[in-house]
Amino acid sequence: MKKIDDIIASALTGDKACTSRLISLVERDDEQAPYIMRQLYPFSGKAYYIGITGAPGAGKSTTVDKLVKMFCKNGKNVGVIAVDPSSPFSGGALLGDRVRVNIKKTEYNYFFRSMSSGNIMGGLSRTTKEAARILDACGKDIIIIETVGVGQSELDVAKATDTVVVILTPESGDGVQIMKAGLIEVADIFVVNKCDRPGAENIAHALKGMLDRIDYRLSWKPPIIKTSASLNKGVDTLYEGLGEHRRYLNCDKKIKQRRQRQIREELKRNIETEFIKTILSDIYNGNDFGKALDNVCEHRIDPQNAARQIVTAWLSKDMQPSEKWAKGV
Ligand SMILES: Nc1nc2c(ncn2[C@@H]2O[C@H](COP(=O)(O)OP(=O)(O)OP(=O)(O)O)[C@@H](O)[C@H]2O)c(=O)[nH]1
Numbered sequence: 001m002k003k004i005d006d007i008i009a010s011a012l013t014g015d016k017a018c019t020s021r022l023i024s025l026v027e028r029d030d031e032q033a034p035y036i037m038r039q040l041y042p043f044s045g046k047a048y049y050i051g052i053t054g055a056p057g058a059g060k061s062t063t064v065d066k067l068v069k070m071f072c073k074n075g076k077n078v079g080v081i082a083v084d085p086s087s088p089f090s091g092g093a094l095l096g097d098r099v100r101v102n103i104k105k106t107e108y109n110y111f112f113r114s115m116s117s118g119n120i121m122g123g124l125s126r127t128t129k130e131a132a133r134i135l136d137a138c139g140k141d142i143i144i145i146e147t148v149g150v151g152q153s154e155l156d157v158a159k160a161t162d163t164v165v166v167i168l169t170p171e172s173g174d175g176v177q178i179m180k181a182g183l184i185e186v187a188d189i190f191v192v193n194k195c196d197r198p199g200a201e202n203i204a205h206a207l208k209g210m211l212d213r214i215d216y217r218l219s220w221k222p223p224i225i226k227t228s229a230s231l232n233k234g235v236d237t238l239y240e241g242l243g244e245h246r247r248y249l250n251c252d253k254k255i256k257q258r259r260q261r262q263i264r265e266e267l268k269r270n271i272e273t274e275f276i277k278t279i280l281s282d283i284y285n286g287n288d289f290g291k292a293l294d295n296v297c298e299h300r301i302d303p304q305n306a307a308r309q310i311v312t313a314w315l316s317k318d319m320q321p322s323e324k325w326a327k328g329v
Pocket residue numbers: 054055056057058059060061062063094097098099100148193194195196197227228229230231
């Protein structure tokens with residue numbers, strides 16, 4: 001069996017099977033995952049990230065399918081990550097007529113990966129980002145992430161990209177619902193898909209009314225693009241819109257600021273997680289925890305006061321935490 005360093009080296013030269021192996025290891029939070037990311041991260045940062053989100057069945061995959069072809073035709077190396085909903089409730093209802101990216105492998109150079117949020121061990125947001133970074137490091141120019149924008153974590157994934165496309169349909173409801181779902185803040189481009197159906201004008205109109213009320217003088221105003229993805233209508237306008245937003249971000253280094261904001265949030269979240277993990281493992285492996293457990297079981301003290309005592313005792317232990325960590329204990 002290939003050693004991890006060999007797999008990494010092959011993936012970096014564009015080997016798809018090895019790239020896939022690395023993503024799988026990260027997806028199942030394998031013990032080698034941190035090493036993989038440490039090795040690959042320095043090679044990432046060159047790709048352009050596009051998030052595509054929208055309600056179940058809005059036509060995201062159909063749109064992605066068409067976009068991938070356009071990018072490939074223009075000589076881009078494309079990676080797609082489609083995050084499937086984990087809940088059997090929504091998943092079951094959708095599986096009937098969902099579209100898969102179905103481009104012939106030999107025809108275009110692209111990489112497709114589907115991730116089920118139910119199978120991901122390290123958290124949806126973290127794992128998707130890591131998978132995208134693996135593709136980035138392995139030479140993809142464009143990375144498209146498709147998520148069903150129904151849950152907060154799915155929306156978070158889409159938000160962590162350079163351009164966020166929100167796909168609506170004539171069935172998306174009115175402006176109030178769009179507002180409630182928090183889509184106005186995240187979208188860089190709105191797509192009203194299924195324009196071959198009645199009601200598309202209404203939703204586009206409601207959306208325009210909402211955007212017109214916002215002052216966009218100092219920022220990017222999301223365009224509203226009407227498409228019928230399955231009929232391949234309007235997707236070329238979306239493709240141009242993506243290019244325009246990218247040019248906007250590249251001007252005055254806005255892209256650098258946008259990525260820095262995202263990384264700042266990500267780093268903070270990771271620090272929180274590491275911080276809690278480190279302290280908790282210290283506490284749970286200490287004697288106080290065992291003693292407190294006995295005391296609570298024997299009804300000598302209630303759980304809340306016991307927890308307070310443990311944390312207070314931990315904080316006042318022989319050394320201050322900062323000294324402790326400085327010494328690497
Ligand atoms: N009438 C019409 N149907 C469309 C259009 N675009 C997509 N569809 C159909 O809508 C259904 C769902 O399309 P998908 O592309 O799978 O939608 P999705 O948003 O990726 O769905 P999930 O990933 O399951 O959330 C399929 O049957 C498509 O053929 C369109 O422009 N018009």
